[in-house]
Amino acid sequence: MKIIYKLFLLFVFCSALVSAQESNNKEIKEIEKTINSLSIAMVDRDGETLESLLVDELTYGHSSGRIENKNQFIEAVVHGDFDFVTINRTEQTIFLSGDETAVVRHIFESNALNAGVPVDIRIGNMMVLKKHKNKWKVLARQAYKL
Numbered sequence: 001m002k003i004i005y006k007l008f009l010l011f012v013f014c015s016a017l018v019s020a021q022e023s024n025n026k027e028i029k030e031i032e033k034t035i036n037s038l039s040i041a042m043v044d045r046d047g048e049t050l051e052s053l054l055v056d057e058l059t060y061g062h063s064s065g066r067i068e069n070k071n072q073f074i075e076a077v078v079h080g081d082f083d084f085v086t087i088n089r090t091e092q093t094i095f096l097s098g099d100e101t102a103v104v105r106h107i108f109e110s111n112a113l114n115a116g117v118p119v120d121i122r123i124g125n126m127m128v129l130k131k132h133k134n135k136w137k138v139l140a141r142q143a144y145k146l
Contacts, residue, residue: 027136028094031102031129034136039087047078054138055130061142063123081115089125100131108143122146 034053041049051074058070068076076082092106103126110121128140 024096027096027102031094031104031136032092034129034138035089035092035104035106035127038138039089042077043084043087045078045083047074050074050077055132058138059140061140063143063145083113085111085113102129102136103127104129107146 060068060073088109089106095103108125124144129136130139
């Protein structure tokens with residue numbers, strides 16, 4: 001009887017682990033989708049999509065040290081002199097902290113135009129995402145020089 005009880009507990013424990021892993025995988029895919037959508041919106045200069053992907057309290061830090069809030073960031077992307085042509089992310093990792101917070105790290109690579117002059121960018125990036133009304137949104141981003 002004890003063996004059956006122990007096997008039952010082991011089965012319940014393993015089932016819970018599998019369920020938690022499946023849930024994490026789903027969340028990670030949703031976070032990746034949000035980050036991909038952010039990159040596309042930056043290249044397309046799509047203010048409406050950017051608005052939907054960012055929390056109102058956004059803090060967006062550049063590798064130069066400049067910090068922007070949500071409105072400043074959207075304005076700069078949509079109407080500024082800096083125009084992203086391509087954006088690629090490599091070495092990306094996603095860490096979930098609880099049910100509503102995620103930390104994303106990657107290498108951010110871009111071909112862009114700065115006032116019409118071609119520039120290549122390769123920087124490190126750390127982002128914090130927050131789940132807001134069942135949707136992942138960017139709360140903070142900090143770039144750093146490599």
